[in-house]
Amino acid sequence: MLSSGAHANDKTAIPTLSVSVLQFGTAHWELDHILHRGLDRKNGYQLDLTLVANLPASRLAVASGSLNGAVADLLWAQARFEDGVPYLYVPFSSQIGDIVVADDSDIGAVADLAGKRVGVAGGPDSKGWILLQKVAEQQGIDLAVSAEVQFAAPPLLSQALRREQVDVIITYWHFAARLRGEGGWRSAFRMSDLLAAVNLDRNLPVLGYVFPADWAEDHRALMDRFAASLQQAKKELSNGERPWQRLRPLMGNPEDGVFQSLREGFVAGTPLPLTDQRVADLHRLLALTGASPDHRMPANLFYRSQP
Numbered sequence: 688m689l690s691s692g693a694h695a696n697d698k699t700a701i702p703t704l705s706v707s708v709l710q711f712g713t714a715h716w717e718l719d720h721i722l723h724r725g726l727d728r729k730n731g732y733q734l735d736l737t738l739v740a741n742l743p744a745s746r747l748a749v750a751s752g753s754l755n756g757a758v759a760d761l762l763w764a765q766a767r768f769e770d771g772v773p774y775l776y777v778p779f780s781s782q783i784g785d786i787v788v789a790d791d792s793d794i795g796a797v798a799d800l801a802g803k804r805v806g807v808a809g810g811p812d813s814k815g816w817i818l819l820q821k822v823a824e825q826q827g828i829d830l831a832v833s834a835e836v837q838f839a840a841p842p843l844l845s846q847a848l849r850r851e852q853v854d855v856i857i858t859y860w861h862f863a864a865r866l867r868g869e870g871g872w873r874s875a876f877r878m879s880d881l882l883a884a885v886n887l888d889r890n891l892p893v894l895g896y897v898f899p900a901d902w903a904e905d906h907r908a909l910m911d912r913f914a915a916s917l918q919q920a921k922k923e924l925s926n927g928e929r930p931w932q933r934l935r936p937l938m939g940n941p942e943d944g945v946f947q948s949l950r951e952g953f954v955a956g957t958p959l960p961l962t963d964q965r966v967a968d969l970h971r972l973l974a975l976t977g978a979s980p981d982h983r984m985p986a987n988l989f990y991r992s993q994p
Contacts, residue, residue, distance in 0.1 A: 702909050703733045706896065707748040707757040710738040713861055713953060714758045714779060714896075716934050717920045723933065724923065726916040732909055734916070749897065755906075756898040762814055764897055765973050768984045775903035777914055777990040778892030782956035783878040784808070784815035785863030787848065788855045794875045797823050797884075801833040806844040806856040814893065815857050815878055817976045822884045848872070864952040868945030885975065887968045892958040900988060914992055925954045961991045 704727075708715045718736055721727055727734035737754055739745045749757040750772075764776050788794045794803065797819065807816045823830045830836065837853060841862040847853045848866070855875060856863075866872040879889040896913075903910050924930055931950050935941070938949055959965070966986045973983050 705735045705754040707745040707754045720920045730912040730916045732912045759897045773900040774897040777896040778958040780894040780956040781890045781958045782860035783893045786875045787863045788875045803854040805834045806853040808841040808858040864948040868948030890959045
């Protein structure tokens with residue numbers, strides 16, 4: 688692990704919030720912006736980042752109690768709840784993923800995937816793949832049977848698409864953004880279209896910051912301060928390119944087309960405030976992806992911004 692070292696020598700008696708984040712992950716972009724702009728201090732707390740190389744290390748850090756929080760997806764939080772270890776879920780992003788094809792591909796709808804070579808990131812339990820299959824089932828299509836499906840890591844899938852070893856990939860949004868930014872690739876359709884097809888809100892926070900529920904309850908004011916700084920960071924990142932130029936090295940110094948695509952994709956994933964209806968839709972999404980209706984994360988584990 689690599690400590691950010693931010694505020695390390697400052698002894699001001701304000702609460703500290705320690706968060707584990709992937710060094711090259713998209714959440715690092717907004718958390719680094721918070722530190723750069725001092726949005727943590729302006730909201731009365733000190734953000735301490737620990738940078739890690741992979742998701743298991745990040746989740747282990749928060750599960751072991753060595754750090755307060757980490758980034759995780761909705762299904763991880765639900766699985767921990769089912770295991771009897773609830774987490775408060777603070778919305779981070781509504782980017783559920785993307786379906787990418789070559790510009791000249793004839794794929795433009797779910798029905799077009801039948802008979803195609805389909806690459807899927809995240810394995811058979813990926814929420815994007817599960818959602819895609821549910822929509823296909825509504826149209827009388829069993830993709831697991833009618834398509835040639837391959838599961839692999841996102842970078843390998845991107846290479847397979849470039850080498851024409853697959854016809855389409857279902858991948859994480861930032862890998863899709865990089866492909867589109869390169870040129871020659873497009874979205875066949877959006878994951879948000881799939882949510883709409885099953886009558887769910889298009890803007891559901893499928894990624895969040897997670898904190899042990901008991902700890903978060905004891906530090907509710909700190910959670911409110913963190914959430915306020917997140918909201919401010921997202922607003923500033925949505926309103927201009929200048930902050931992004933400073934973040935460009937954290938993004939891997941991409942070429943202009945990829946840089947713009949990543950920036951636009953991140954901003955497009957800014958989640959709307961949670962409402963009763965959106966929480967109900969999150970519950971429905973969990974049910975679609977296999978969660979028991981009687982054992983889903985309760986509404987109070989989904990953080991709502993304070994008025």
